[in-house]
Amino acid sequence: MDELQLVRERTADVPLPDLAELQAARARLVAVTAKEPRSRKRLWLAGTATVGIAAAITAVVSFAPNGDGPLAPPRAAADPVRVLHDAAAEALKLPSTPPRPDQFVYVKTQYADSDREAWISADGKHDGYVRQDGQTLTLQACVDGKYRVQGANNPAANGTEEPCVVTPAYRADLPTTADAMFQYLDKHHSGEAGDVNAMGKDVQMLVGETYLSPRTKAALFDAAAKVPGLQAVDHVTDAAGRPGVGITWPGHGVTLVFDAKTFTYLGTTQGAVVGYGIVDRPGQLPR
Numbered sequence: 374m375d376e377l378q379l380v381r382e383r384t385a386d387v388p389l390p391d392l393a394e395l396q397a398a399r400a401r402l403v404a405v406t407a408k409e410p411r412s413r414k415r416l417w418l419a420g421t422a423t424v425g426i427a428a429a430i431t432a433v434v435s436f437a438p439n440g441d442g443p444l445a446p447p448r449a450a451a452d453p454v455r456v457l458h459d460a461a462a463e464a465l466k467l468p469s470t471p472p473r474p475d476q477f478v479y480v481k482t483q484y485a486d487s488d489r490e491a492w493i494s495a496d497g498k499h500d501g502y503v504r505q506d507g508q509t510l511t512l513q514a515c516v517d518g519k520y521r522v523q524g525a526n527n528p529a530a531n532g533t534e535e536p537c538v539v540t541p542a543y544r545a546d547l548p549t550t551a552d553a554m555f556q557y558l559d560k561h562h563s564g565e566a567g568d569v570n571a572m573g574k575d576v577q578m579l580v581g582e583t584y585l586s587p588r589t590k591a592a593l594f595d596a597a598a599k600v601p602g603l604q605a606v607d608h609v610t611d612a613a614g615r616p617g618v619g620i621t622w623p624g625h626g627v628t629l630v631f632d633a634k635t636f637t638y639l640g641t642t643q644g645a646v647v648g649y650g651i652v653d654r655p656g657q658l659p660r
Contacts, residue, residue: 453605453620457598459636461551461591469587471543472651477501478542479659480582481648482640483613490648491582492655493542501655515539542583549588551595558596569600573622577629580638584651594638613645 472478474496482489489505494514501512513520515537522533548554558572576597579585585593597603597620606619611630617639619628628642640646650659 453603454598456605456618456620456631456636457594457603460631460638461594461598463636464590464594464638465587467587467590470651471545471586472584474543475499475653477652477655477657478582478584479648479650479652479657480646482581482644483647484644485612488647489644492652492657493582495541495543495584495651497539497541513537544579544583544585544589547579547585547589547592549586549592551592551599554589554592554596555599569602569622570624572600573597573625573627577627577641580629581640581646609642611639611641611645612643613640613647615639615645 472495476495477492477499478495480491480493482491487506489503491503491512492501493512494501498514498516500514503510503512513522518536518538519534520537522531522535548557558575561575576593579593580590600622602623604621606621606628608616609619609628609630610616615630616633617630618633619630619642621628630639630641630645631637632639638646648659652659
């Protein structure tokens with residue numbers, strides 16, 4: 374294999390350390406080797422000569438000083454738990470601007486062959502709608518436990534009322550700590566107890582077409598980091614073609630994608646969140 378190509382593949386998603394970090398790392402490496410006996414140093418140098426340019430350059434790119442201890446890897450895409458914790462830290466930087474009950478959460482999602490725009494009632498008690506493939510679907514409000522049927526295949530059903538459960542886009546009811554959020558997910562997810570696939574789907578749903586406060590979103594990502602069997606996937610792109618690092622769950626067919634440098638949530642490999650905001654009425658776009 375071309376060694377330069379190997380370097381590119383192994384380091385594409387790893388942020389480069391700055392010059393100060395490299396100088397400090399070199400100084401520490403020299404200090405450590407200076408303490409070794411001469412014969413061992415010669416053996417060490419001979420060994421490093423055989424590892425090849427790819428491994429040598431990868432070591433320079435992938436390691437940075439960590440206090441006074443041994444060299445440690447930076448916050449790299451290869452660690453799914455670290456990625457989710459960094460995503461939680463990034464979420465805490467978001468402005469806290471919760472919508473009013475009469476407002477709508479606007480989300481635009483880009484798929485491989487279409488876009489979806491949704492205007493979802495913040496309190497779940499106002500009609501919103503979804504627009505996709507040239508069609509518009511009304512999202513019926515749920516008021517006093519009932520919604521009014523519209524557009525049914527049976528014309529006689531139109532105007533009648535059916536029981537419903539309010540599903541607000543603004544989830545002010547969710548926990549704001551990782552432990553409490555994990556317990557919530559384990560109890561309320563759509564599958565059986567211990568079903569990490571279903572838990573992954575619920576995480577995807579909550580981080581998708583809802584509004585979460587910064588603390589709640591951070592708790593969601595920190596709780597997701599507790600799910601067993603997480604895997605990170607390097608060199609992925611979301612459905613809009615934006616590069617990032619992916620996180621998957623066992624049996625969960627969807628890969629969540631985070632920016633490899635900022636750890637901002639981008640969407641999934643199947644649907645990318647390309648528009649988001651709070652608006653006053655359906656059809657209005659965020660400023």
